[in-house]
Amino acid sequence: MAFELYATGQYTLVRLRELLNAKGLRSVKNRTMTAFRYQYLLQNPFYYGVFVLNGEMHQGAHEPLVTKDLFDKVQEVMTRRSKPNSVRLKSYVYRGLLHCGECGCGVTMETQKGHNYLRCTKRVKKDCSQPYVREENMTTQIAAALTSVSLPDDTADRLVQRLETLGIMVAMATKKVAKTAAAAKSRVKPGPKAEVLKLEGDWRENIRKSFQAVKPAKGWPKS
Numbered sequence: 001m002a003f004e005l006y007a008t009g010q011y012t013l014v015r016l017r018e019l020l021n022a023k024g025l026r027s028v029k030n031r032t033m034t035a036f037r038y039q040y041l042l043q044n045p046f047y048y049g050v051f052v053l054n055g056e057m058h059q060g061a062h063e064p065l066v067t068k069d070l071f072d073k074v075q076e077v078m079t080r081r082s083k084p085n086s087v088r089l090k091s092y093v094y095r096g097l098l099h100c101g102e103c104g105c106g107v108t109m110e111t112q113k114g115h116n117y118l119r120c121t122k123r124v125k126k127d128c129s130q131p132y133v134r135e136e137n138m139t140t141q142i143a144a145a146l147t148s149v150s151l152p153d154d155t156a157d158r159l160v161q162r163l164e165t166l167g168i169m170v171a172m173a174t175k176k177v178a179k180t181a182a183a184a185k186s187r188v189k190p191g192p193k194a195e196v197l198k199l200e201g202d203w204r205e206n207i208r209k210s211f212q213a214v215k216p217a218k219g220w221p222k223s
């Protein structure tokens, strides 16, 4: 039961302990078990039919309580749960990748009001003047740099790898830039030449109209 519940991944050891202790599960010595005790139990291969003797695993003669599959699943869940930090740590695109160009310190990342920023840690040069940079700006700059500069292979590889994860964002940004450019173009006023041509066209049209409007006087020679 402990194995089945824990394998769902929905229980911490503490919650599992609360639940099973409440259901009356006790140790061999009929005592309630601690969370640590549950962990020990869940990691004991004895329950799927083997036992460890002198560092070696032996097939036991006893009836296994759980299958090897279930046991493995439990170990998987426990490994995942034992690393909460790696899950909680935000996976920034540029984490640990860049150094400040001014002072050489590592560049760290943080989130402010929903935007990711890069910032010099200023560990060495306290008065480093480099400001915060928006992640999107950095991506634009790097994308531009990648097209014009050859980087050391490993750096380029890492950048490309990380930019690939950003690919959709870059594509979106590019689309937006193109759209903005098109909008700006449509707002551009016609240059002097276009104005002159238009005036010229109007002028011709006006002249033509004014000629049509003039009715030939009597006796006007027929053309």
Ligand SMILES: [Zn+2]
Binding pocket: 100, 101, 102, 103, 104, 105, 120, 121, 122, 125, 128, 129, 130
């Ligand atoms: Zn710096």
